Amino acid sequence: MSAAPRIDWEAAADLVVIGGGVAGLTAARTASLRGLRVLILSKGGPTDTATQYAQGGIAVVAPHEDSVESHVRDTVEAGAGLCDETAVRSIVEGGQAAVAALTDLGAVFDLARDGQISRTREGGHSTRRIIHAGGDATGAEVQRALNAAGLPVLFGAAALEVVTGRSGVQGVIAVSENGFGVVHAPAVLLATGGLGQLYALSTNPPGATADGIALALWAGATVADLEFVQFHPTVLYTPGGLGRRPLISEAVRGEGATLVDSEGNSVTAGVHPRGDLAPRDVVSRAIAARMRALGTDHVYLDARAIESFPQRFPTITASCLAAGIDPHTELIPVAPAAHYQCGGVVTDTHGRTAVPGLYAAGEVARTGLHGANRLASNSLLEGLVVGERAGVAAAERLGEEAHVTDVSFHTIPRAARALVQQSMTSHASVVRDAAGLAEAAVRLRDAVSHSAASRLRAELTTVKQRLTGAAIELSALNSGGAVNTGAASHDTEDRKGAAAAQRITAFEDAALTLTAQVLLLAAAARTESRGSHTRSDHPTPDDHQRRSRAARLGPEGHPVPAPDGLDLTTWTQDAIPSAS
Numbered sequence: 297m298s299a300a301p302r303i304d305w306e307a308a309a310d311l312v313v314i315g316g317g318v319a320g321l322t323a324a325r326t327a328s329l330r331g332l333r334v335l336i337l338s339k340g341g342p343t344d345t346a347t348q349y350a351q352g353g354i355a356v357v358a359p360h361e362d363s364v365e366s367h368v369r370d371t372v373e374a375g376a377g378l379c380d381e382t383a384v385r386s387i388v389e390g391g392q393a394a395v396a397a398l399t400d401l402g403a404v405f406d407l408a409r410d411g412q413i414s415r416t417r418e419g420g421h422s423t424r425r426i427i428h429a430g431g432d433a434t435g436a437e438v439q440r441a442l443n444a445a446g447l448p449v450l451f452g453a454a455a456l457e458v459v460t461g462r463s464g465v466q467g468v469i470a471v472s473e474n475g476f477g478v479v480h481a482p483a484v485l486l487a488t489g490g491l492g493q494l495y496a497l498s499t500n501p502p503g504a505t506a507d508g509i510a511l512a513l514w515a516g517a518t519v520a521d522l523e524f525v526q527f528h529p530t531v532l533y534t535p536g537g538l539g540r541r542p543l544i545s546e547a548v549r550g551e552g553a554t555l556v557d558s559e560g561n562s563v564t565a566g567v568h569p570r571g572d573l574a575p576r577d578v579v580s581r582a583i584a585a586r587m588r589a590l591g592t593d594h595v596y597l598d599a600r601a602i603e604s605f606p607q608r609f610p611t612i613t614a615s616c617l618a619a620g621i622d623p624h625t626e627l628i629p630v631a632p633a634a635h636y637q638c639g640g641v642v643t644d645t646h647g648r649t650a651v652p653g654l655y656a657a658g659e660v661a662r663t664g665l666h667g668a669n670r671l672a673s674n675s676l677l678e679g680l681v682v683g684e685r686a687g688v689a690a691a692e693r694l695g696e697e698a699h700v701t702d703v704s705f706h707t708i709p710r711a712a713r714a715l716v717q718q719s720m721t722s723h724a725s726v727v728r729d730a731a732g733l734a735e736a737a738v739r740l741r742d743a744v745s746h747s748a749a750s751r752l753r754a755e756l757t758t759v760k761q762r763l764t765g766a767a768i769e770l771s772a773l774n775s776g777g778a779v780n781t782g783a784a785s786h787d788t789e790d791r792k793g794a795a796a797a798q799r800i801t802a803f804e805d806a807a808l809t810l811t812a813q814v815l816l817l818a819a820a821a822r823t824e825s826r827g828s829h830t831r832s833d834h835p836t837p838d839d840h841q842r843r844s845r846a847a848r849l850g851p852e853g854h855p856v857p858a859p860d861g862l863d864l865t866t867w868t869q870d871a872i873p874s875a876s
Contacts, residue, residue, distance in 0.1 A: 304475025309335040311690045312468050312481045314455045317345035318679035319658030320487030321442035326687025336449040337470055340503050343439060346489045350435025351545035352418055353428035355673035356391040362423050364388055374420040374575045375667025376827035377842045383664035386645045387681045394680035403441035405429045418546040418672035420575040426673045432545050432609045454800045458484050458515040459700045464652025467700040473793040482698035483690040486656040491811050495634035496721040499528055499543045508660035510807035512641040513849050517649045518861035520846040521639025523818040524668045526828045527726050528635035529579040533594035534619050541633050542615035546672050549573055553599035557586050563595055577669045577828040580632040584726040596627035632726055638666040642862055647686030650864045653693050657682040668827020708806035711743035716808050724819055729833040733820045740813055814847050814855045
């Protein structure tokens with residue numbers, strides 16, 4: 297058991313948003329405009345989000361030669377039978393209004409020669425409906441516009457637990473450079489992004505450590521479809537490269553680039569009618585198969601025929617040049633890498649989970665939009681649409697009494713991050729099989745059983761404290777401001793900062809460990825190949841398994857199947873693992 301540190305600061309809000317990307321900031325702005333007191337907790341800085349790195353654009357129905365029906369059809373086809381078509385239609389229909397709101401906020405999108413918004417086509421889309429900004433810097437422009445809204449953000453702060461009571465959410469326990477803190481709030485929105493750091497190679501930022509999945513499970517919510525991890529087919533390959541890798545957007549293929557192997561042959565010929573513009577799971581599998589057949593660790597993207605490549609794709613050009621590659625004259629070496637989680641915390645299309653007062657939006661959420669495989673550029677669309685709706689829905693909790701009275705500090709079981717990443721990369725990547733999934737599960741189980749904590753959220757040290765730390769006034773916060781929590785010495789502040797960094801790292805490792813366990817459980821149970829889940833020992837779809845699989849934590853704190861997991865009306869506080 298670990299000693300319980302004191303609570304150094306407190307705050308109160310109507311809505312706490314965990315995460316500073318498109319979904320979180322959109323929700324926060326919407327809620328603020330409706331008079332709610334909002335506090336955003338952002339683990340990193342203003343641009344340390346997956347949104348910042350999104351290159352391709354936003355999929356939104358075009359005004360000509362397109363329709364909601366066409367966009368829905370493309371999304372459902374990519375989702376391989378697991379999309380909730382009602383949810384798909386709802387979110388697609390909200391796209392144009394959401395983009396208009398973003399434009400009103402100051403976002404600037406690229407224009408065509410006729411002065412209208414320029415549109416491109418990406419994999420899985422039947423027409424050119426993707427809008428973009430700065431060529432291949434759409435996410436950066438979306439992030440800039442939302443950051444400029446001046447919302448109250450506490451940077452460098454990580455939520456460690458969502459506290460619940462009989463009526464649902466009561467607030468969060470957090471840690472920052474100012475020490476441990478409590479935010480009393482009746483509503484919490486998880487907008488934490490994805491789980492890319494489960495793998496050795498990813499397009500995600502370093503903070504994509506599955507925090508929201510773990511927080512939701514510990515609070516008693518359900519998750520679904522975690523076995524469906526989308527691997528982007530084309531990230532820039534460099535020998536020995538690990539961690540976040542530069543993405544080579546699908547828009548490059550949309551503009552005419554082709555995938556070829558080391559012998560100059562097409563990678564996707566005969567694989568799918570749309571060839572290099574097939575859905576991402578198809579292209580990733582084709583690349584993985586070709587690499588295995590040739591014994592190589594990458595293929596190539598031939599973009600030499602694209603005119604004005606540096607102007608159309610300045611970010612990609614800079615990444616290539618930094619690696620010593622001129623895309624105008626040379627082939628670009630590429631390989632698949634973990635990119636997007638298609639499943640997540642089970643919600644409706646307004647971000648509501650089964651836990652009263654707990655909402656989720658963006659990549660962390662499972663709305664039913666993506667099914668077994670996300671259609672390209674539907675992610676920013678979902679973040680904008682569901683983020684706004686969640687900000688509205690949070691007003692439902694106004695008037696609910698919310699006060700965190702018992703603060704629990706506990707050791708959470710975790711495996712070493714390197715072991716988690718090696719196990720998942722080797723056995724739960726683009727192609728999987730029963731033996732590999734079982735081996736990964738055993739390795740994680742053994743690592744956890746030998747850690748200081750032998751079972752999930754066990755051996756709690758519960759301290760009932762009077763929460764008398766320095767209060768944070770929300771009105772004093774701004775999007776770039778620091779929080780002053782007292783006149784402590786530099787030495788004390790340094791110790792707080794070091795303790796916070798250590799605690800955040802431990803929390804991230806625990807979140808990755810738990811999420812890996814749930815993913816492996818779901819992937820082993822799905823004995824078929826569907827969407828972005830490919831089993832070499834079960835290579836075809838099985839109509840009897842054409843359903844989502846949900847999971848929650850059982851009474852002992854271990855992941856278990858949740859047959860009623862898509863039902864958002866079943867929560868009681870008794871659903872929370874007893875160890876918590």
